Amino acid sequence: MSFNGTAAYQLKRAIKLLNLNDETAKALLEPRRSLEVTFSVRMDDGSVRVFKGYRVQHTDVMGPAKGGIRFHPNVDLSEVKALATLMSIKCSVIGLPYGGGKGGVTVNTKELSEGELERLSRGYVRAIAQFVSSDKDIPAPDMYTNAQIMAWMVDEFSTLKQCNDFGFITGKPLSIGGSVGRNAATARGGFFVTRAACEKEGISLQKARIAVHGFGNVGGNAARIFAAEGSKVVAIADSKTAIYDAQGIDVELAHEIKAKTGTLEDYPKGQKMAPEELFQCDCDILIPASLEEVLTKDNAHLVKAKLIAELANGPTTPEADKILAEKGVTILPDILTNAGGVTVSYFEWIQNRMGYYWTAEEVEEKLEKLMYKAYEDIYKFKQENNCPDYRLAAFAIATERIVQAMRARGWI
Ligand code: NAD
Numbered sequence: 001m002s003f004n005g006t007a008a009y010q011l012k013r014a015i016k017l018l019n020l021n022d023e024t025a026k027a028l029l030e031p032r033r034s035l036e037v038t039f040s041v042r043m044d045d046g047s048v049r050v051f052k053g054y055r056v057q058h059t060d061v062m063g064p065a066k067g068g069i070r071f072h073p074n075v076d077l078s079e080v081k082a083l084a085t086l087m088s089i090k091c092s093v094i095g096l097p098y099g100g101g102k103g104g105v106t107v108n109t110k111e112l113s114e115g116e117l118e119r120l121s122r123g124y125v126r127a128i129a130q131f132v133s134s135d136k137d138i139p140a141p142d143m144y145t146n147a148q149i150m151a152w153m154v155d156e157f158s159t160l161k162q163c164n165d166f167g168f169i170t171g172k173p174l175s176i177g178g179s180v181g182r183n184a185a186t187a188r189g190g191f192f193v194t195r196a197a198c199e200k201e202g203i204s205l206q207k208a209r210i211a212v213h214g215f216g217n218v219g220g221n222a223a224r225i226f227a228a229e230g231s232k233v234v235a236i237a238d239s240k241t242a243i244y245d246a247q248g249i250d251v252e253l254a255h256e257i258k259a260k261t262g263t264l265e266d267y268p269k270g271q272k273m274a275p276e277e278l279f280q281c282d283c284d285i286l287i288p289a290s291l292e293e294v295l296t297k298d299n300a301h302l303v304k305a306k307l308i309a310e311l312a313n314g315p316t317t318p319e320a321d322k323i324l325a326e327k328g329v330t331i332l333p334d335i336l337t338n339a340g341g342v343t344v345s346y347f348e349w350i351q352n353r354m355g356y357y358w359t360a361e362e363v364e365e366k367l368e369k370l371m372y373k374a375y376e377d378i379y380k381f382k383q384e385n386n387c388p389d390y391r392l393a394a395f396a397i398a399t400e401r402i403v404q405a406m407r408a409r410g411w412i
Contacts, residue, residue, distance in 0.1 A: 065101030068142025189340015214290030
């Protein structure tokens with residue numbers, strides 16, 4: 001992803017709809033702060049390797065910046081800026097008191113031992129420590145970072161500051177201030193948004209046939225939640241295979257097989273297909289939960305679903321968006337539908353600051369309220385402003401909130 005790509009394109013559509021002037025557009029399109037760091041890590045063989053890292057705060061007008069840390073060979077400043085911008089929009093869509101942030105290190109973690117990964121994580125925190133804190137900018141996991149890496153990072157940060165500051169980072173293990181409900185939060189939040197949209201669109205979730213592309217944290221949990229709520233999951237896919245069964249997939253059996261063998265290939269029933277064939281299967285609700293840009297101009301016209309709930313980040317290209325809109329397919333956009341993860345991260349930060357921890361039921365109830373309100377606000381904005389799609393409505397409502405805060409503070 002690059003800063004001038006899809007993120008800027010969608011934001012510019014919102015800027016145009018809201019009729020914002022050039023100076024306001026500039027304040028929105030340029031991140032407020034970008035930090036580029038170079039730091040060295042001692043490798044197991046005694047040599048030293050030098051890494052590049054980044055942290056970008058798109059805005060902090062409504063509160064501290066919030067967003068993940070990505071460890072990936074393709075990470076560069078342009079990508080981190082784009083992802084930070086999308087985080088501002090996502091936080092604002094839900095009404096969280098945050099701006100958007102993002103960080104990353106250009107690294108292939110598959111080449112590192114566990115000790116090297118720990119020293120890299122601690123080195124990155126030392127390099128960005130002045131830029132982040134629970135009041136300024138709160139990181140979290142993203143691609144190729146996880147709860148263990150967050151634990152090393154909070155330990156390093158607390159050592160530097162000479163006091164525990166668990167609220168400095170979210171996505172931590174439960175034993176050091178993580179929140180219950182975080183693992184399934186993205187899928188559960190997506191379920192709440194989809195259920196609200198089905199009510200409005202006259203789709204019965206009980207009768208709906210669901211296809212889920214991706215069977216990791218998000219897709220695996222989504223299949224489980226939709227099945228538990230009474231929908232029929234008819235198709236699932238991981239990176240090696242897709243399975244279609246009009247009678248319904250046994251989601252728990254699929255989880256068992258995936259956990260045991262690492263793939264869905266040994267699932268004994270239904271019909272096997274290539275993973276990308278799932279997009280054209282007979283279903284009512286399609287859930288992309290794998291990679292970005294999987295729905296393109298080449299396959300959008302084959303989609304049979306009435307509703308697409310984007311749980312992955314950026315699964316639909318702008319060209320595919322247009323084709324799907326012409327076909328009358330409703331798209332629930334990623335910045336709303338997969339915001340359950342950052343919402344429970346927000347709950348984790350609140351619990352850290354209070355030093356008082358909620359039960360799974362309390363977390364779920366609070367998540368449901370925020371996701372439902374966010375959907376209702378966007379639906380209302382879409383109707384009142386004659387927006388052609390939910391994505392534009394979500395970007396516009398989020399942008400309008402950020403602009404209101406900028407005006408209130410005298411920034412524009
Ligand atoms: P994950 O690594 O746990 O799972 C990814 C899944 O996608 C795996 O099952 C993998 O087999 C599958 N996959 C990979 N390539 C595929 C292909 N070509 N065809 C079919 N399946 C393929 O990742 P995740 O955390 O579940 O994230 C999935 C998506 O959701 C990503 O776009 C991520 O950015 C987004 N997301 C995740 C969270 C979260 O809380 N984990 C929050 C917001 C957005």
